[in-house]
Amino acid sequence: MKSPWAMVEPDLESAFNLFERPLDALARGEVAAIVLRGVFPPADCGRLVGRLIEEGHLYDPREPIPDRFLQEAVPEGFFSRTTEEDSEGAEYFRRRTDETHVRIDIGSSLGYRGEDREAFFEHSRRTHELFEQLFDDDCDPVGLIYSKLRELSRDKEVQTAREDDGSLYGPAILRAHYGGYAYAPHFDSVRLREKRSDYAVHSFEHQFAGVLVLQNASVGDRTAQGIIHRRAWEPEVDPFLKAGTFHDYAEEKGIERVEVVLEPGDLYYFNTRMIHEVPGLAGVEPRIVLATFIGYSAGRNEIFVWS
Numbered sequence: 684m685k686s687p688w689a690m691v692e693p694d695l696e697s698a699f700n701l702f703e704r705p706l707d708a709l710a711r712g713e714v715a716a717i718v719l720r721g722v723f724p725p726a727d728c729g730r731l732v733g734r735l736i737e738e739g740h741l742y743d744p745r746e747p748i749p750d751r752f753l754q755e756a757v758p759e760g761f762f763s764r765t766t767e768e769d770s771e772g773a774e775y776f777r778r779r780t781d782e783t784h785v786r787i788d789i790g791s792s793l794g795y796r797g798e799d800r801e802a803f804f805e806h807s808r809r810t811h812e813l814f815e816q817l818f819d820d821d822c823d824p825v826g827l828i829y830s831k832l833r834e835l836s837r838d839k840e841v842q843t844a845r846e847d848d849g850s851l852y853g854p855a856i857l858r859a860h861y862g863g864y865a866y867a868p869h870f871d872s873v874r875l876r877e878k879r880s881d882y883a884v885h886s887f888e889h890q891f892a893g894v895l896v897l898q899n900a901s902v903g904d905r906t907a908q909g910i911i912h913r914r915a916w917e918p919e920v921d922p923f924l925k926a927g928t929f930h931d932y933a934e935e936k937g938i939e940r941v942e943v944v945l946e947p948g949d950l951y952y953f954n955t956r957m958i959h960e961v962p963g964l965a966g967v968e969p970r971i972v973l974a975t976f977i978g979y980s981a982g983r984n985e986i987f988v989w990s
Contacts, residue, residue: 688913688939690951693720695834705835707981709954710889715911715941716953719831723824728897728947731822732971740789741859744967748785748861757786757795759864784864784963789813790856790990793976794871797879804846810853810990824973825855828893829988831950832977836986844884844978844987852884856990860900860907860970865963868929870916871955871976884987887978890955893988895973896945900966906944907964913939915956929958952977 691698691705691714698705698717708714735741742752788795791807818825833841844852872890873879900907912933914920923932933940943951953959955976964970978987 688715688941690714690716690718690941690943692718695719695831698835704837704981706891706952706979709891709952710979710981712913712915712954712957715913715957716943716951717835718943718945718949718951721946721948722831722950723827723895723897723948725946725948727822727824731817731824732898734817735789735857735859735971740857741787741969741971744861744969752785752787755787757788757792759784759786760867785861786864787859787861788856789858791853792856793852793873793879793882793884793989794877797877797882800881804850804852807851807853810856811851814854824895824897828855828895828950828973828975832893832952832986832988835952839984839986841986841988844989846883852987853990854988855973855975857897857971857973860961860963862969863900863963863965864970866959866961867927868912868924868958868960870924870958872916873976873978875916875956884976884978884989886980887983887987888980889978891952891977891979892955893950893952893975893977895950896947896971897973898947898968898971899945900964900968900970902964902966905964907961907966907970908945909943909959909961911941911943911953912958912960913941914958915954916958920958924958933958 691701702708705717709717736743742749791803791810793803796803796806814825829841843854870876871892873882873884879885914933923929945951975988975990
């Protein structure tokens with residue numbers, strides 16, 4: 684019988700008290716997530732969000748949505764710009780631009796932009812320039828995600844993902860989710876989902892995510908939070924994900940799930956092969972996170988991080 688599934692929290696010490704190598708435990712699916720509470724000052728979260736709005740990278744949800752954000756928004760439920768399925772999704776999104784389910788990315792998403800290598804790496808170059816302007820030694824949430832990951836790994840080199848020719852991926856991505864934007868149950872994997880074998884990150888055995896919460900969406904005392912299911916993706920799960928019936932499948936199979944309740948300033952890491960979701964919550968304020976993907980193999984000295 685499986686032991687109860689849970690998060691490891693609230694700090695690095697707790698993780699090391701349980702596991703010699705916490706990231707190996709995450710790779711094996713022994714824990715739902717590793718949560719580091721309050722590692723980025725909540726006041727800095729608020730100041731950063733304010734700056735993003737002031738400088739025009741995000742918009743104030745109390746004001747009408749500027750047209751350019753509607754043009755740049757990522758359609759709900761789609762992760763690639765060029766597949767036939769996603770083209771249909773983009774057309775659907777254009778037909779509902781009077782609604783407010785909007786995701787704005789500040790950064791370069793490999794999943795969304797990776798079909799065109801040259802364009803992706805050019806976009807990533809511009810992201811590095813932008814992040815150098817947004818962040819400094821006094822406010823460096825990207826560096827925080829990397830440094831905590833380095834500590835968790837004990838002895839591995841953590842670096843922004845790169846190709847053999849030196850081309851750099853985006854170091855992280857800021858994502859703002861307006862109007863109840865949701866993620867249905869899904870998994871993320873360069874190897875198994877996107878099958879991007881022409882990118883260096885494809886070579887890692889495991890893929891994690893590192894997510895720093897900057898602002899929550901809330902309605903009353905409810906906040907938008909992620910849910911991780913104790914079920915790693917396998918082909919047999921696909922029909923239920925595609926049909927939108929994974930919850931029925933999980934109930935029938937007795938699959939455990941953990942709600943990862945976070946406050947601004949909390950950072951967590953999880954294995955993206957585990958089925959996960961973020962139910963939408965249409966609060967006034969958007970849910971804003973700084974997110975990364977992470978390539979990890981126990982036998983490799985380097986860890987690659989990208990957006």
